[in-house]
Amino acid sequence: MLIHPTVDRLRALGLAAMADTFVELQNNPEAAEMPHADWLGLLVDREITARDNRRLTRRLSSAKLRQAATIENVDYRTARGLDRSLFQNLVTCQWIREANHLVIVGPTGTGKSWLACALGNKACRDGFSVLYKRAPRLFADLAQARGEGRLARLIAALERVNLLILDDWGPEPLTADQRRDLLEIVDDRYDKGSLLITSQVPVSQWHAMTLAAIDRLVHHATILEMNVDSYRRKAAVDKARGAGRPPTRATIKGSS
Template sequence: MIPAHTLDQLKTLRLDGVVAALNDQAVSSAAAELDFDERLSLLVQREIDWRDNKRLTRLLKAARLKVSSACIEDILWRDSRNLDRNLITSLAGCDWVRHARTVLLTGATGTGKTWLGCALARQAARCGFSVLYARTSRLMQELRVAHGEGSFSRRLAQLARVDVLLLDDFAGTPMAPGERTDLLELLDDRVGTKATLITSQLTVDKWHAWLDDPTIADAILDRIVHCSHRIALKGPSLRKSQAPGEEPAQ
Protein backbone atom coordinates (compact mmCIF):
# COMPACT_ATOMS: atom_id res chain seq x y z
CA MET A 1 0.00 0.00 0.00
CA ILE A 2 1.14 3.54 -0.72
CA PRO A 3 1.56 5.54 2.52
CA ALA A 4 -1.10 8.21 3.05
CA HIS A 5 1.47 10.98 3.46
CA THR A 6 2.99 10.08 0.06
CA LEU A 7 -0.43 10.37 -1.59
CA ASP A 8 -0.92 13.72 0.15
CA GLN A 9 2.43 14.92 -1.20
CA LEU A 10 1.45 13.86 -4.71
CA LYS A 11 -1.82 15.77 -4.36
CA THR A 12 0.12 18.83 -3.19
CA LEU A 13 2.17 18.53 -6.39
CA ARG A 14 -1.16 18.31 -8.29
CA LEU A 15 -0.31 14.88 -9.67
CA ASP A 16 -3.91 13.72 -9.41
CA GLY A 17 -3.56 11.34 -12.34
CA VAL A 18 -0.69 9.57 -10.57
CA VAL A 19 -2.72 9.34 -7.36
CA ALA A 20 -5.66 7.78 -9.21
CA ALA A 21 -3.34 5.33 -10.97
CA LEU A 22 -1.66 4.34 -7.70
CA ASN A 23 -5.03 3.72 -6.09
CA ASP A 24 -6.00 1.53 -9.05
CA GLN A 25 -2.71 -0.36 -8.93
CA ALA A 26 -3.07 -0.93 -5.20
CA VAL A 27 -5.98 -3.26 -5.86
CA SER A 28 -4.62 -4.73 -9.09
CA SER A 29 -2.81 -8.05 -8.94
CA ALA A 30 -1.56 -7.55 -12.50
CA ALA A 31 0.25 -4.33 -11.52
CA ALA A 32 2.19 -6.19 -8.85
CA GLU A 33 3.80 -8.33 -11.55
CA LEU A 34 5.24 -5.31 -13.40
CA ASP A 35 8.76 -4.10 -12.81
CA PHE A 36 9.52 -0.56 -11.62
CA ASP A 37 10.12 0.92 -15.09
CA GLU A 38 6.84 -0.44 -16.44
CA ARG A 39 4.84 0.80 -13.47
CA LEU A 40 6.49 4.24 -13.69
CA SER A 41 5.67 4.43 -17.40
CA LEU A 42 2.01 3.65 -16.65
CA LEU A 43 1.92 6.31 -13.94
CA VAL A 44 3.36 8.96 -16.26
CA GLN A 45 0.90 8.08 -19.03
CA ARG A 46 -1.99 8.19 -16.57
CA GLU A 47 -0.98 11.68 -15.48
CA ILE A 48 -0.79 12.84 -19.11
CA ASP A 49 -4.23 11.38 -19.86
CA TRP A 50 -5.64 12.94 -16.69
CA ARG A 51 -4.39 16.40 -17.63
CA ASP A 52 -5.57 16.05 -21.24
CA ASN A 53 -9.07 15.10 -20.07
CA LYS A 54 -9.13 17.94 -17.55
CA ARG A 55 -8.07 20.45 -20.21
CA LEU A 56 -10.70 19.15 -22.64
CA THR A 57 -13.41 19.43 -19.99
CA ARG A 58 -12.36 23.02 -19.32
CA LEU A 59 -12.25 23.93 -23.01
CA LEU A 60 -15.66 22.40 -23.73
CA LYS A 61 -17.23 24.18 -20.76
CA ALA A 62 -15.89 27.51 -22.01
CA ALA A 63 -17.00 26.72 -25.59
CA ARG A 64 -20.70 26.61 -24.68
CA LEU A 65 -21.47 24.52 -27.76
CA LYS A 66 -25.14 24.39 -28.67
CA VAL A 67 -24.84 20.64 -29.32
CA SER A 68 -22.31 19.54 -26.74
CA SER A 69 -22.56 15.87 -27.70
CA ALA A 70 -21.68 16.39 -31.37
CA CYS A 71 -18.48 14.67 -32.48
CA ILE A 72 -16.81 13.72 -35.76
CA GLU A 73 -17.20 9.99 -35.13
CA ASP A 74 -21.01 10.26 -35.15
CA ILE A 75 -21.38 12.02 -38.52
CA LEU A 76 -24.23 10.58 -40.57
CA TRP A 77 -22.72 9.73 -43.96
CA ARG A 78 -25.50 9.82 -46.54
CA ASP A 79 -24.87 10.45 -50.22
CA SER A 80 -27.78 12.90 -50.26
CA ARG A 81 -26.02 15.15 -47.70
CA ASN A 82 -23.20 16.07 -50.12
CA LEU A 83 -20.49 15.47 -47.49
CA ASP A 84 -16.93 15.06 -48.74
CA ARG A 85 -15.23 12.44 -46.53
CA ASN A 86 -11.77 13.56 -47.59
CA LEU A 87 -12.49 17.17 -46.64
CA ILE A 88 -14.03 16.24 -43.28
CA THR A 89 -11.08 13.94 -42.52
CA SER A 90 -8.70 16.76 -43.36
CA LEU A 91 -10.62 19.21 -41.15
CA ALA A 92 -10.57 16.69 -38.29
CA GLY A 93 -6.78 17.03 -38.25
CA CYS A 94 -7.30 20.73 -37.34
CA ASP A 95 -4.70 22.15 -39.71
CA TRP A 96 -7.37 24.68 -40.68
CA VAL A 97 -7.20 25.95 -37.10
CA ARG A 98 -3.40 26.02 -37.03
CA HIS A 99 -3.37 27.98 -40.30
CA ALA A 100 -6.19 30.33 -39.20
CA ARG A 101 -8.53 29.35 -42.02
CA THR A 102 -12.31 29.74 -42.28
CA VAL A 103 -14.87 26.96 -42.67
CA LEU A 104 -18.21 27.91 -44.25
CA LEU A 105 -21.14 25.54 -43.63
CA THR A 106 -24.31 26.26 -45.60
CA GLY A 107 -27.55 24.40 -46.12
CA ALA A 108 -31.29 24.46 -45.57
CA THR A 109 -32.95 24.15 -42.18
CA GLY A 110 -32.48 20.73 -40.61
CA THR A 111 -29.56 19.57 -42.75
CA GLY A 112 -27.25 19.47 -39.74
CA LYS A 113 -25.19 22.65 -40.10
CA THR A 114 -25.11 23.52 -36.41
CA TRP A 115 -24.46 19.91 -35.40
CA LEU A 116 -21.55 19.56 -37.83
CA GLY A 117 -20.18 22.95 -36.82
CA CYS A 118 -20.24 21.89 -33.16
CA ALA A 119 -18.59 18.57 -34.06
CA LEU A 120 -15.73 20.39 -35.81
CA ALA A 121 -15.44 22.82 -32.90
CA ARG A 122 -15.34 19.94 -30.42
CA GLN A 123 -12.61 18.29 -32.48
CA ALA A 124 -10.59 21.51 -32.24
CA ALA A 125 -11.00 21.44 -28.45
CA ARG A 126 -9.76 17.85 -28.46
CA CYS A 127 -6.63 19.13 -30.16
CA GLY A 128 -6.16 21.68 -27.38
CA PHE A 129 -7.59 24.80 -29.05
CA SER A 130 -9.92 27.24 -27.32
CA VAL A 131 -13.41 27.38 -28.82
CA LEU A 132 -16.47 29.60 -28.47
CA TYR A 133 -19.95 29.09 -29.90
CA ALA A 134 -22.11 32.14 -30.58
CA ARG A 135 -25.36 32.70 -32.38
CA THR A 136 -24.47 35.55 -34.72
CA SER A 137 -27.48 37.79 -34.02
CA ARG A 138 -27.02 37.49 -30.24
CA LEU A 139 -23.32 38.21 -30.47
CA MET A 140 -24.05 41.36 -32.46
CA GLN A 141 -26.54 42.41 -29.78
CA GLU A 142 -23.94 41.74 -27.11
CA LEU A 143 -21.41 43.93 -28.90
CA ARG A 144 -23.99 46.69 -29.29
CA VAL A 145 -24.61 46.64 -25.54
CA ALA A 146 -20.84 46.63 -24.96
CA HIS A 147 -20.62 49.92 -26.87
CA GLY A 148 -23.02 51.50 -24.41
CA GLU A 149 -21.19 50.08 -21.40
CA GLY A 150 -17.78 51.14 -22.68
CA SER A 151 -16.52 47.55 -22.81
CA PHE A 152 -16.56 47.03 -26.59
CA SER A 153 -12.79 47.09 -27.08
CA ARG A 154 -12.22 44.71 -24.19
CA ARG A 155 -14.85 42.25 -25.45
CA LEU A 156 -13.47 42.44 -28.97
CA ALA A 157 -9.99 41.64 -27.62
CA GLN A 158 -11.39 38.63 -25.73
CA LEU A 159 -13.01 37.27 -28.89
CA ALA A 160 -9.81 37.84 -30.85
CA ARG A 161 -7.95 35.46 -28.52
CA VAL A 162 -10.31 32.53 -29.11
CA ASP A 163 -8.69 29.98 -31.43
CA VAL A 164 -11.99 28.91 -33.04
CA LEU A 165 -15.06 31.17 -33.12
CA LEU A 166 -18.21 29.40 -34.31
CA LEU A 167 -20.70 31.94 -35.70
CA ASP A 168 -23.98 30.04 -35.97
CA ASP A 169 -26.94 31.12 -38.12
CA PHE A 170 -24.89 33.75 -39.96
CA ALA A 171 -27.05 35.97 -42.19
CA GLY A 172 -30.14 34.77 -40.33
CA THR A 173 -31.55 38.23 -39.53
CA PRO A 174 -31.13 41.73 -41.02
CA MET A 175 -28.18 43.72 -39.70
CA ALA A 176 -28.17 47.31 -38.53
CA PRO A 177 -25.44 49.62 -39.92
CA GLY A 178 -23.54 49.59 -36.62
CA GLU A 179 -23.65 45.81 -36.48
CA ARG A 180 -22.05 45.53 -39.91
CA THR A 181 -19.15 47.64 -38.72
CA ASP A 182 -18.84 45.57 -35.54
CA LEU A 183 -18.84 42.36 -37.59
CA LEU A 184 -16.11 43.73 -39.81
CA GLU A 185 -13.95 44.62 -36.80
CA LEU A 186 -14.58 41.21 -35.26
CA LEU A 187 -13.53 39.37 -38.41
CA ASP A 188 -10.64 41.70 -39.18
CA ASP A 189 -9.06 40.79 -35.84
CA ARG A 190 -9.10 37.12 -36.83
CA VAL A 191 -7.70 37.27 -40.36
CA GLY A 192 -4.47 35.33 -40.54
CA THR A 193 -4.35 34.75 -36.78
CA LYS A 194 -7.40 32.77 -35.66
CA ALA A 195 -9.87 30.36 -37.26
CA THR A 196 -13.56 31.05 -37.80
CA LEU A 197 -16.39 28.59 -38.45
CA ILE A 198 -19.61 29.95 -39.94
CA THR A 199 -22.98 28.25 -40.48
CA SER A 200 -25.73 29.80 -42.58
CA GLN A 201 -28.98 28.97 -44.32
CA LEU A 202 -28.10 31.44 -47.04
CA THR A 203 -25.66 30.36 -49.72
CA VAL A 204 -22.40 32.31 -49.80
CA ASP A 205 -23.32 34.10 -53.03
CA LYS A 206 -26.24 35.80 -51.21
CA TRP A 207 -24.24 37.19 -48.31
CA HIS A 208 -23.23 40.36 -50.17
CA ALA A 209 -26.86 41.33 -50.72
CA TRP A 210 -27.72 40.43 -47.11
CA LEU A 211 -25.07 42.80 -45.76
CA ASP A 212 -26.71 45.57 -47.80
CA ASP A 213 -23.66 47.82 -47.88
CA PRO A 214 -21.34 47.24 -50.86
CA THR A 215 -18.22 48.67 -49.24
CA ILE A 216 -18.52 46.81 -45.93
CA ALA A 217 -19.80 43.68 -47.67
CA ASP A 218 -16.72 43.59 -49.90
CA ALA A 219 -14.46 43.98 -46.87
CA ILE A 220 -16.23 41.30 -44.82
CA LEU A 221 -16.44 38.74 -47.61
CA ASP A 222 -12.82 39.33 -48.53
CA ARG A 223 -11.88 38.26 -45.01
CA ILE A 224 -14.00 35.11 -44.74
CA VAL A 225 -14.64 33.72 -48.22
CA HIS A 226 -11.26 33.67 -49.94
CA CYS A 227 -9.14 30.61 -49.12
CA SER A 228 -11.97 29.13 -47.05
CA HIS A 229 -13.16 25.52 -46.82
CA ARG A 230 -16.77 25.25 -47.98
CA ILE A 231 -19.33 22.60 -47.09
CA ALA A 232 -22.75 22.91 -48.72
CA LEU A 233 -25.08 20.44 -47.00
CA LYS A 234 -28.02 19.14 -49.01
CA GLY A 235 -30.89 16.72 -48.64
CA PRO A 236 -34.13 16.69 -46.61
CA SER A 237 -34.36 17.83 -43.02
CA LEU A 238 -32.90 15.27 -40.62
CA ARG A 239 -35.26 16.47 -37.90
CA LYS A 240 -38.25 14.94 -39.67
CA SER A 241 -36.94 11.46 -38.96
CA GLN A 242 -36.17 12.20 -35.29
CA ALA A 243 -38.24 10.65 -32.57
CA PRO A 244 -39.03 12.79 -29.50
CA GLY A 245 -36.06 12.92 -27.14
CA GLU A 246 -33.49 11.94 -29.74
CA GLU A 247 -30.25 13.84 -30.23
CA PRO A 248 -30.25 16.77 -32.71
CA ALA A 249 -29.69 16.10 -36.39
CA GLN A 250 -26.26 14.93 -37.42
Protein backbone atom coordinates (compact mmCIF):
# COMPACT_ATOMS: atom_id res chain seq x y z
CA MET A 1 0.00 0.00 0.00
CA LEU A 2 1.33 3.44 -0.91
CA ILE A 3 1.66 5.48 2.26
CA HIS A 4 3.30 8.74 1.27
CA PRO A 5 0.63 9.92 -1.23
CA THR A 6 -2.11 9.41 1.38
CA VAL A 7 -0.09 11.20 4.07
CA ASP A 8 0.67 14.06 1.69
CA ARG A 9 -3.01 14.43 0.80
CA LEU A 10 -4.03 14.45 4.45
CA ARG A 11 -1.53 17.20 5.17
CA ALA A 12 -2.68 19.13 2.11
CA LEU A 13 -6.20 19.02 3.55
CA GLY A 14 -4.92 20.43 6.85
CA LEU A 15 -5.28 17.09 8.64
CA ALA A 16 -1.78 16.95 10.11
CA ALA A 17 -2.73 15.01 13.25
CA MET A 18 -4.59 12.47 11.16
CA ALA A 19 -1.56 12.12 8.88
CA ASP A 20 0.78 11.60 11.84
CA THR A 21 -1.54 8.99 13.34
CA PHE A 22 -1.79 7.19 9.98
CA VAL A 23 2.01 6.89 9.83
CA GLU A 24 2.10 5.78 13.48
CA LEU A 25 -0.44 3.01 12.87
CA GLN A 26 1.23 1.89 9.68
CA ASN A 27 4.52 1.46 11.53
CA ASN A 28 2.89 -0.45 14.39
CA PRO A 29 2.66 -4.21 13.66
CA GLU A 30 -0.11 -4.64 16.23
CA ALA A 31 -2.27 -2.11 14.40
CA ALA A 32 -2.59 -4.53 11.48
CA GLU A 33 -5.04 -6.53 13.58
CA MET A 34 -7.33 -3.54 14.12
CA PRO A 35 -10.54 -3.33 12.06
CA HIS A 36 -10.63 -0.54 9.50
CA ALA A 37 -13.43 1.16 11.45
CA ASP A 38 -11.16 1.36 14.50
CA TRP A 39 -8.39 2.86 12.38
CA LEU A 40 -10.74 5.50 11.07
CA GLY A 41 -12.11 6.24 14.52
CA LEU A 42 -8.63 6.70 15.96
CA LEU A 43 -7.60 8.96 13.09
CA VAL A 44 -10.66 11.17 13.58
CA ASP A 45 -10.25 11.27 17.39
CA ARG A 46 -6.62 12.35 17.11
CA GLU A 47 -7.50 15.11 14.65
CA ILE A 48 -10.33 16.41 16.80
CA THR A 49 -8.12 16.39 19.90
CA ALA A 50 -5.34 18.25 18.09
CA ARG A 51 -7.76 20.90 16.84
CA ASP A 52 -9.31 21.32 20.28
CA ASN A 53 -5.84 21.78 21.78
CA ARG A 54 -4.93 24.40 19.18
CA ARG A 55 -8.14 26.32 19.82
CA LEU A 56 -7.51 26.20 23.57
CA THR A 57 -3.97 27.48 23.08
CA ARG A 58 -5.32 30.40 21.04
CA ARG A 59 -7.98 31.20 23.64
CA LEU A 60 -5.45 31.16 26.48
CA SER A 61 -3.07 33.34 24.48
CA SER A 62 -5.82 35.85 23.67
CA ALA A 63 -7.02 35.88 27.29
CA LYS A 64 -3.69 37.28 28.53
CA LEU A 65 -4.32 35.96 32.03
CA ARG A 66 -1.99 37.52 34.57
CA GLN A 67 -1.27 34.29 36.46
CA ALA A 68 -1.00 30.65 35.41
CA ALA A 69 -3.72 29.59 37.85
CA THR A 70 -6.00 26.57 37.53
CA ILE A 71 -9.02 25.46 39.51
CA GLU A 72 -7.31 22.14 40.22
CA ASN A 73 -4.73 23.99 42.33
CA VAL A 74 -7.21 25.83 44.54
CA ASP A 75 -6.38 25.05 48.18
CA TYR A 76 -9.63 25.01 50.14
CA ARG A 77 -7.72 24.31 53.35
CA THR A 78 -6.26 27.82 53.34
CA ALA A 79 -8.19 30.08 55.71
CA ARG A 80 -9.16 32.93 53.41
CA GLY A 81 -12.95 32.79 53.62
CA LEU A 82 -13.49 30.98 50.31
CA ASP A 83 -16.94 29.40 50.14
CA ARG A 84 -16.13 25.97 48.69
CA SER A 85 -19.62 25.06 47.53
CA LEU A 86 -20.12 28.46 45.89
CA PHE A 87 -16.75 28.33 44.15
CA GLN A 88 -17.35 24.80 42.87
CA ASN A 89 -20.63 26.02 41.42
CA LEU A 90 -18.78 28.86 39.67
CA VAL A 91 -16.30 26.34 38.25
CA THR A 92 -19.11 24.83 36.14
CA CYS A 93 -19.16 28.11 34.15
CA GLN A 94 -22.97 28.03 34.10
CA TRP A 95 -22.96 31.67 35.18
CA ILE A 96 -21.06 32.49 31.97
CA ARG A 97 -23.52 30.51 29.86
CA GLU A 98 -26.32 32.56 31.43
CA ALA A 99 -24.41 35.84 30.91
CA ASN A 100 -24.29 36.54 34.64
CA HIS A 101 -21.53 38.40 36.45
CA LEU A 102 -19.17 37.70 39.35
CA VAL A 103 -17.61 40.10 41.84
CA ILE A 104 -14.77 38.90 44.10
CA VAL A 105 -14.10 41.27 46.97
CA GLY A 106 -11.66 41.04 49.85
CA PRO A 107 -8.55 42.53 51.42
CA THR A 108 -5.21 42.70 49.68
CA GLY A 109 -3.46 39.36 49.51
CA THR A 110 -6.48 37.05 49.71
CA GLY A 111 -5.83 35.72 46.21
CA LYS A 112 -8.62 37.50 44.32
CA SER A 113 -6.58 37.88 41.13
CA TRP A 114 -5.39 34.27 41.32
CA LEU A 115 -8.95 32.96 41.67
CA ALA A 116 -10.11 35.19 38.81
CA CYS A 117 -7.36 33.82 36.56
CA ALA A 118 -8.21 30.25 37.60
CA LEU A 119 -11.83 30.81 36.61
CA GLY A 120 -10.67 32.47 33.39
CA ASN A 121 -8.51 29.45 32.61
CA LYS A 122 -11.47 27.12 33.20
CA ALA A 123 -13.66 29.26 30.96
CA CYS A 124 -11.08 28.97 28.16
CA ARG A 125 -11.01 25.20 28.62
CA ASP A 126 -14.81 25.14 28.39
CA GLY A 127 -14.71 26.93 25.04
CA PHE A 128 -15.40 30.53 26.10
CA SER A 129 -13.43 33.54 24.91
CA VAL A 130 -11.83 35.43 27.79
CA LEU A 131 -9.95 38.72 28.19
CA TYR A 132 -8.11 39.78 31.35
CA LYS A 133 -7.53 43.48 32.04
CA ARG A 134 -6.44 45.36 35.11
CA ALA A 135 -8.94 48.15 35.65
CA PRO A 136 -6.38 51.00 35.43
CA ARG A 137 -4.98 49.53 32.20
CA LEU A 138 -8.40 49.15 30.63
CA PHE A 139 -9.28 52.77 31.30
CA ALA A 140 -5.90 53.82 29.89
CA ASP A 141 -6.55 51.76 26.75
CA LEU A 142 -10.00 53.32 26.41
CA ALA A 143 -8.58 56.83 26.77
CA GLN A 144 -5.92 56.12 24.14
CA ALA A 145 -8.51 54.64 21.79
CA ARG A 146 -10.68 57.72 22.21
CA GLY A 147 -7.77 59.97 21.29
CA GLU A 148 -6.98 57.86 18.23
CA GLY A 149 -10.58 57.69 17.04
CA ARG A 150 -10.99 53.93 17.51
CA LEU A 151 -12.99 53.84 20.75
CA ALA A 152 -16.04 52.30 19.08
CA ARG A 153 -13.91 49.47 17.64
CA LEU A 154 -12.33 48.72 21.03
CA ILE A 155 -15.66 48.63 22.85
CA ALA A 156 -17.08 46.41 20.10
CA ALA A 157 -14.13 44.04 20.54
CA LEU A 158 -14.74 43.92 24.29
CA GLU A 159 -18.41 43.16 23.67
CA ARG A 160 -17.54 40.05 21.63
CA VAL A 161 -15.64 38.44 24.53
CA ASN A 162 -17.67 35.91 26.50
CA LEU A 163 -15.92 36.74 29.80
CA LEU A 164 -14.24 40.06 30.53
CA ILE A 165 -12.11 40.01 33.69
CA LEU A 166 -11.67 43.45 35.23
CA ASP A 167 -9.04 43.03 37.93
CA ASP A 168 -8.11 45.39 40.77
CA TRP A 169 -11.10 47.69 40.75
CA GLY A 170 -9.97 50.48 43.07
CA PRO A 171 -11.49 53.21 45.17
CA GLU A 172 -10.32 56.03 42.88
CA PRO A 173 -13.12 58.23 41.53
CA LEU A 174 -13.81 57.92 37.81
CA THR A 175 -13.72 60.75 35.32
CA ALA A 176 -16.79 61.57 33.27
CA ASP A 177 -15.34 59.73 30.26
CA GLN A 178 -14.51 56.68 32.37
CA ARG A 179 -18.03 56.55 33.79
CA ARG A 180 -19.51 56.72 30.30
CA ASP A 181 -17.14 54.01 29.02
CA LEU A 182 -17.89 51.73 31.95
CA LEU A 183 -21.63 52.17 31.57
CA GLU A 184 -21.38 51.33 27.87
CA ILE A 185 -19.28 48.23 28.55
CA VAL A 186 -21.67 46.96 31.22
CA ASP A 187 -24.71 47.83 29.10
CA ASP A 188 -23.26 46.02 26.05
CA ARG A 189 -22.79 42.85 28.10
CA TYR A 190 -26.29 42.85 29.57
CA ASP A 191 -27.70 39.35 28.90
CA LYS A 192 -24.94 38.79 26.29
CA GLY A 193 -21.64 38.41 28.15
CA SER A 194 -20.17 38.08 31.62
CA LEU A 195 -18.00 40.35 33.74
CA LEU A 196 -15.69 39.21 36.52
CA ILE A 197 -14.54 42.08 38.74
CA THR A 198 -12.09 41.84 41.63
CA SER A 199 -11.86 44.62 44.16
CA GLN A 200 -10.63 45.49 47.62
CA VAL A 201 -13.64 47.78 47.93
CA PRO A 202 -17.00 46.36 49.12
CA VAL A 203 -19.76 46.69 46.53
CA SER A 204 -21.65 49.01 48.85
CA GLN A 205 -18.82 51.53 48.55
CA TRP A 206 -18.58 51.60 44.76
CA HIS A 207 -19.69 55.21 44.81
CA ALA A 208 -17.36 56.10 41.93
CA MET A 209 -19.34 53.96 39.49
CA THR A 210 -22.54 55.31 37.96
CA LEU A 211 -25.69 54.03 39.64
CA ALA A 212 -26.95 52.71 36.30
CA ALA A 213 -23.84 50.58 35.84
CA ILE A 214 -24.10 49.23 39.40
CA ASP A 215 -27.74 48.29 38.87
CA ARG A 216 -27.00 46.45 35.62
CA LEU A 217 -24.01 44.66 37.12
CA VAL A 218 -25.32 43.64 40.53
CA HIS A 219 -28.70 42.54 39.18
CA HIS A 220 -27.05 39.53 37.52
CA ALA A 221 -24.00 39.17 39.77
CA THR A 222 -22.75 36.68 42.33
CA ILE A 223 -20.75 38.32 45.12
CA LEU A 224 -17.87 36.21 46.43
CA GLU A 225 -16.65 37.81 49.65
CA MET A 226 -13.32 36.92 51.23
CA ASN A 227 -13.54 38.69 54.56
CA VAL A 228 -10.35 37.46 56.19
CA ASP A 229 -6.81 38.74 56.62
CA SER A 230 -4.35 38.03 53.84
CA TYR A 231 -3.48 34.33 53.93
CA ARG A 232 -0.11 35.14 52.38
CA ARG A 233 0.54 37.69 55.09
CA LYS A 234 -0.42 35.15 57.74
CA ALA A 235 1.89 32.57 56.18
CA ALA A 236 4.74 35.09 56.15
CA VAL A 237 4.16 35.97 59.78
CA ASP A 238 4.05 32.31 60.80
CA LYS A 239 7.25 31.64 58.90
CA ALA A 240 8.99 34.60 60.52
CA ARG A 241 7.92 33.50 63.98
CA GLY A 242 9.12 29.98 63.29
CA ALA A 243 12.52 31.39 62.38
CA GLY A 244 12.69 33.14 65.75
CA ARG A 245 12.55 36.70 64.45
CA PRO A 246 9.80 39.30 64.47
CA PRO A 247 8.08 39.90 61.11
CA THR A 248 9.20 43.08 59.38
CA ARG A 249 6.98 45.30 57.24
CA ALA A 250 8.57 43.86 54.08
CA THR A 251 8.01 40.33 55.31
CA ILE A 252 4.29 40.66 55.82
CA LYS A 253 3.50 42.76 52.78
CA GLY A 254 0.86 41.11 50.58
CA SER A 255 -0.61 41.73 47.15
CA SER A 256 -3.96 41.01 45.57
